[in-house]
Amino acid sequence: MARLLPVIVILAAWLYAMVDCAMADRAAVRGLSKTSWFLITILPIIGTLLWFIxxxxxxxAPPTSGSTRGRRPVAPDDDPDFLRGL
Structure with missing residues (x-):
């Protein structure tokens, strides 16, 4: 079992890198095009490391709009606007 652990870790990282590359926003991918990165990630160890690095x-940080700046989500029973509507 100890011999299989590195193989399982490499395969899991490789699969995660391929799915992460496929699901990444095309404009946000750094360096090469998304298609090129996906082809590079086909190489299990080298491609995975290159993708992550x-x-x-x-x-x-997620974008914030001007109206909700500084506010955080509130539960309905703590929200004065919601309580006024009851």
């Missing part, structure tokens, strides 16, 4: 889109 150089091609994967960077995570950014």
């Amino acid at each position: 150089f091609g994967r889109p960077r995570r950014t």
Whole structure:
């Protein structure tokens, strides 16, 4: 079983990299085109590492609109506007 663990980890990372590449936004992919990155990720170890280091889109904060800036979601029973409508 100990011999299979590295193989399972490599296969899981490879599959995750391929799905992540396929689901990534085309405009957010860094470096090469999305198609090129997908073809690179076909190489199990090298392609996976290259995708995670150089091609994967960077995570950014979600955009905020001006009206909800500084507000956080509130439960309905804590929201004064909701309670007024009851």
